[in-house]
Amino acid sequence: xxxxxxxxxxxxxxxxxxxxxxxxxxxxxxxxxxxxxxxxxxxxxxxxxxxxxxxxxxxxxxxxxxxxxxxxxxxxxxxxxxxxxxxxxxxxxxxxxxxxxxxxxxxxxxxxxxxxxxxxxxxxxxxxxxxxxxxxxxxxxxxxxxxxxxxxxxxxxxxxxxxxxxxxxxxxxxxxxxxxxxxxxxxxxxxxxxxxxxxxxxxxxxxxxxxxxxxxxxxxxxxxxxxxxxxxxxxxxxxxxxxxxxxxxxxxxxxxxxxxxxxxxxxxxxxxxxxxxxxxxxxxxxxxxxxxxxxxxxxxxxxxxxxxxxxxxxxxxxxxxxxxxxxxxxxxxxxxxxxxxxxxxxxxxxxxxxxxxxxxxxxxxxxxxxxxxxxxxxxxxxxxxxxxxxxxxxxxxxxxxxxxxxxxxxxxxxxxxxxxxxxxxxxxxxxxxxxxx
Amino acid sequence: xxxxxxxxxxxxxxxxxxxxxxxxxxxxxxxxxxxxxxxxxxxxxxxxxxxxxxxxxxxxxxxxxxxxxxxxxxxxxxxxxxxxxxxxxxxxxxxxxxxxxxxxxxxxxxxxxxxxxxxxxxxxxxxxxxxxxxxxxxxxxxxxxxxxxxxxxxxxxxxxxxxxxxxxxxxxxxxxxxxxxxxxxxxxxxxxxxxxxxxxxxxxxxxxxxxxxxxxxx
Numbered sequence: 178x179x180x181x182x183x184x185x186x187x188x189x190x191x192x193x194x195x196x197x198x199x200x201x202x203x204x205x206x207x208x209x210x211x212x213x214x215x216x217x218x219x220x221x222x223x224x225x226x227x228x229x230x231x232x233x234x235x236x237x238x239x240x241x242x243x244x245x246x247x248x249x250x251x252x253x254x255x256x257x258x259x260x261x262x263x264x265x266x267x268x269x270x271x272x273x274x275x276x277x278x279x280x281x282x283x284x285x286x287x288x289x290x291x292x293x294x295x296x297x298x299x300x301x302x303x304x305x306x307x308x309x310x311x312x313x314x315x316x317x318x319x320x321x322x323x324x325x326x327x328x329x330x331x332x333x334x335x336x337x338x339x340x341x342x343x344x345x346x347x348x349x350x351x352x353x354x355x356x357x358x359x360x361x362x363x364x365x366x367x368x369x370x371x372x373x374x375x376x377x378x379x380x381x382x383x384x385x386x387x388x389x390x391x392x393x394x395x396x397x398x399x400x401x402x403x404x405x406x407x408x409x410x411x412x413x414x415x416x417x418x419x420x421x422x423x424x425x426x427x428x429x430x431x432x433x434x435x436x437x438x439x440x441x442x443x444x445x446x447x448x449x450x451x452x453x454x455x456x457x458x459x460x461x462x463x464x465x466x467x468x469x470x471x472x473x474x475x476x477x478x479x480x481x482x483x484x485x486x487x488x489x490x491x492x493x494x495x496x497x498x499x500x501x502x503x504x505x506x507x508x509x510x511x512x513x514x515x516x517x518x519x520x521x522x523x524x525x526x527x528x529x530x531x532x533x534x535x536x537x538x539x540x541x542x543x544x545x546x547x548x549x550x551x552x553x554x555x556x557x558x559x560x561x562x563x564x565x566x567x568x569x570x571x572x573x574x575x576x577x578x579x580x581x582x583x584x585x586x587x588x589x590x591x592x593x594x595x596x597x598x599x600x601x602x603x604x605x606x607x608x609x610x611x612x613x614x
Numbered sequence: 615x616x617x618x619x620x621x622x623x624x625x626x627x628x629x630x631x632x633x634x635x636x637x638x639x640x641x642x643x644x645x646x647x648x649x650x651x652x653x654x655x656x657x658x659x660x661x662x663x664x665x666x667x668x669x670x671x672x673x674x675x676x677x678x679x680x681x682x683x684x685x686x687x688x689x690x691x692x693x694x695x696x697x698x699x700x701x702x703x704x705x706x707x708x709x710x711x712x713x714x715x716x717x718x719x720x721x722x723x724x725x726x727x728x729x730x731x732x733x734x735x736x737x738x739x740x741x742x743x744x745x746x747x748x749x750x751x752x753x754x755x756x757x758x759x760x761x762x763x764x765x766x767x768x769x770x771x772x773x774x775x776x777x778x779x780x781x782x783x784x785x786x787x788x789x790x791x792x793x794x795x796x797x798x799x800x801x802x803x804x805x806x807x808x809x810x811x812x813x814x815x816x817x818x819x820x821x822x823x824x825x826x827x828x829x830x831x832x
Contacts, residue, residue: 404667404694411692411715412626418719419633436625 182346183339190335191328198324206317213309214288218281220253221290225302228255229294240296242266252304254287260297345374349381361389394560405447409440416440450582466613467504469511469539470495470532476512477530480519488525491515495532498539501613502590510586511541513579514606518545521604534612538592542607549600558596559584583608615660615730615773616640616791620650620676621692622668630663630722637723638753638766640794647671651679658790659687660730660777663722666693666704674707681708688729690722727751734777741776743830746815748776755815762814767792771807772830775820780832782823804828 233241242257242265254269279291279299289303348366355363364385365378413436420433470493477484477491484491500507518528526546533540550558559580580594587594592610617639621627624645631641642657644650647668654662654676662680666673677689691709693700701712710729713722731737731750739751747756753769755762764772774791775783783791785804792804808820808828821829 407694407715408623408626411694411717412623412629414716415626415629415633415719419629419636422633422636422719436629439625 183336183343186339186343187332187336190339191332194328194331194335195324198328202317202320202324205320206313209316210309210313213312217288217304217306217309218290221281221288221302221304224253224255225290225292225300228257228300228302229292229298232257232294232296232298232300234296240265240298242298252308253302254304255300255302258299258301260299265298342374345372345378349374349378352381352385356385356388361385361392397557397560402447402451406444409443409447413437413440413444450579464501465504466499466501467507469498469500469507469541469610472504472508473511473515473530473532473541476508476515479512480516483516484519484528487519487522489519489522489528490526491519491528491530493530493532495530495541496534498532498534498541499613500539500590500610502610503586506586507590510583510608511543513583514543514608517579518543518547518604518606521545522547535609537612538609539612540607540609542605544603544605546603549602550596550598550604551600552598555596555598559594580606615770615777616642616657616794617726618642618644618650618653618657618659618662620644620647620654620662620668620673621665622646623665633719634663634723634726637726638770639726640770640792642794647673647676651676654680654685654687655683657795658787660733660791661688661690661726663690663692663726664709666691674704677704677707677709686733688726688733690725690729692717730777736777741779743776743779743819744816746819748772750776757815764811764814767803768807768811768814771804772811772815775828775830779830782826782829784827787827 231243233243235241240259251269256267257265259265277291279293281288281290283289283306286307287303287305289301291299291301293299345365352363352365364382367375367378367382416433416436420430425433473495474493477493480491515528515530522528522545528546529544531542531544580596584594587608587610590610592608595607595609596604597607598604615638617634619627619630619634619641621630621643622645627643627645631643634641642653642659644653648670650662650664650668651671653659664673664676668676671679673691673693677691680687680689688710689708690711690713691704692713692715693704694715701714704712710733711725713725727739727750731739736750739749741748741750745758749755750773753766753773755764755769755772770792771788774788788804808822811820819830821831823829
């Protein structure tokens with residue numbers, strides 16, 4: 178692809194240069210020809226004037242032609258006729274035809290000037306143009322030679338230059354091929370210039386970065402999903418294999434079935450949450466006016482039993498916050514955040530839900546007084562299945578999907594979720610959606 | 615043979631323990647990486663079944679700490695991550711084997727037996743000592759062409775002695791390999807089993823080093 182582009186560039190470059198050289202050469206030849214012709218015309222005029230000066234009317238039909246010394250031989254010729262057509266004088270020419278009307282013309286390869294002197298005497302001076310033509314052709318041939326040389330040099334330079342200009346394209350193509358082959362770390366090397374191709378390179382690198390991030394997240398999601406599903410699946414299969422290996426007591430079978438039931442329930446929970454993440458966007462179809470402050474209050478009251486069990490106090494401070502969206506999904510988004518704030522809080526801690534309108538955005542911030550999130554974990558808290566060290570310790574049974582569901586819902590409503598945390602002090606999750614209108 | 619199972623999911627951990635007890639292993643359990651590492655350093659286990667994703671300390675970190683402490687206990691990693699690079703990473707960190715969840719329990723048991731045999735320098739499952747032939751896989755003992763019936767406990771003891779043959783095993787060391795920590799044992803239980811092994815397999819098989827312990831010659 179690149180080579181054909183390079184060849185095409187060269188063809189255009191060559192055609193342009195050839196055209197320029199040809200036009201230039203033609204112009205030079207034409208101007209030279211014009212120059213010579215002007216000189217010749219001036220010489221013819223001078224000679225004609227001189228000859229006309231020699232013609233004197235001698236009374237009646239007679240004329241005297243007072244010729245001076247013979248003109249030096251040269252390319253010039255002349256002929257003098259009387260008004261009634263007698264040839265009076267002739268030099269350097271075999272011209273016998275009657276002269277034409279006065280003026281300049283080119284005839285039979287000669288430049289001719291005809292003037293009328295006293296008593297109707299006509300004088301024709303002429304010059305052979307063949308040597309001039311010859312000289313012009315020689316000039317043209319030389320110009321063509323030089324032009325061909327210039328063209329050759331220009332082609333060579335053009336080919337090299339096109340190659341250099343297109344080299345970044347080759348690098349971009351090579352990088353794209355490496356990406357295609359699975360090398361996600363491949364990036365277009367920056368030339369440090371701001372040419373168009375460099376801009377393309379930077380844009381592609383940006384796209385590659387995002388692609389890699391998406392693939393990384395996908396891989397982490399898959400790995401985590403497989404762990405979350407395979408662990409209960411393994412418990413199920415191990416337990417059934419054990420139970421069926423030989424005769425067991427009634428009690429042992431009861432216990433085995435209990436293990437299986439719990440494993441099934443856990444797998445079901447994971448699958449449901451997974452589907453919730455996948456649906457996150459799709460299911461939020463309703464677009465009605467909702468009060469986010471009321472949804473937050475509902476979420477808090479739904480979670481009151483959990484808060485009581487942990488001795489956590491939940492407080493809400495929010496003005497009327499009207500948004501447009503799916504109330505059920507938005508309540509779920511808020512519930513997940515508040516549930517986390519209660520769950521990962523310290524005993525008898527606080528959860529503060531603050532709502533406010535900030536410019537065109539409606540914001541709900543949920544702050545807890547828990548152990549906070551490790552800075553290493555913070556960038557991933559909204560990823561499905563991602564669970565920080567702390568979360569694993571506090572609640573080994575969670576699947577790590579709540580915040581992923583929240584993010585999916587909030588993003589579907591055109592909003593963003595943000596998480597800030599100070600280890601040992603607490604965490605603040607902020608949901609921000611655009612205000613209607 | 616005594617194993618440690620480190621798995622955070624309680625049901626799975628208990629299931630694994632039951633399966634391994636059925637396969638005549640003594641099994642200790644740990645619910646997180648920290649506890650698992652503590653036990654693994656405390657007791658000379660014959661093998662460790664280690665989950666990779668654990669709270670408090672990951673399976674990889676436990677493995678690294680164990681190897682850094684110079685322990686060569688065979689470790690079988692259990693994981694839900696089955697990509698080739700995950701398996702390679704696990705083995706490269708010093709695991710001896712790798713099993714992806716879910717698995718067939720027979721395979722788990724067979725792999726553990728093979729790991730333990732290999733670690734003891736006994737790659738084949740059949741061991742011959744004098745006129746006694748011990749089949750470690752099928753748990754059978756032959757002497758002079760005829761099969762000898764051993765109780766499960768007797769076989770366990772014989773297995774430990776045969777695996778460590780050529781080395782004197784103290785009563786405490788034998789107990790470490792035979793009993794999980796939650797089992798009370800009579801102080802003379804090992805002496806009783808040694809006596810019945812001698813009765814069934816001949817007086818010369820298990821020798822006594824007074825004040826040190828018992829020994830099966832290599």
